[in-house]
Amino acid sequence: MSITQLRNIGPKSAAWLRQVGLRSEEDLRAAGAVDAFMRIKRAGFRPSLNLLYSLEGALRGCQWQDVPEARRQEMVAQVEEAAAALPPPRGRPAAAPVTTTQGSEEGDSAPTFDFLDSPGGHDD
DSSP: GHHHHHHEOHHHHHHHHHTOOOOBBBHHHHHHHHHHHHHHHHHOOOOOOOHHHHHHHHHHHHSSSOOOHHHHHHHHHHHHHHTSSSOTTTTTTOOEEEOOOOSSSSSOSOOOOOOOOOOOOOOO
C-alpha cells in the first residue's frame, strides 16, 4: 500500500516520508514510527510530535488521537534519546560555553577585542 493511502498521513507527511526513502506501508513498518520520525528530523525537517503519533496510528490502523498515552510517552522518550545522540547540525559549530574578556580599566565592563593579529587589522 502506498504511503499516501495510509490513515493519518497527509500530503506533507507523505512527501517527507518519500524524501527519506519510506514509500510504502511495508517501508514504514520495517522502520517503525520512531525511526521514521527520526529520519525526517535528521533530514532537516521540523516535525511535531503529532507526526510521531500519526505514524504510530497509521501502523496500528487507528486515529492518531487513539494511540494510548503510555505508548506516546514511550515513543517520546525514544525520540529524546535518539535526538540526544544526533551530531550537531552541519555548517554550525556545536554549542559551547560563552566567555568574554573584561576591559582593563576599572569600571569598564565591555568586552575588548584585539584585532592586531588579524589580516588588515592595523595600519603601518
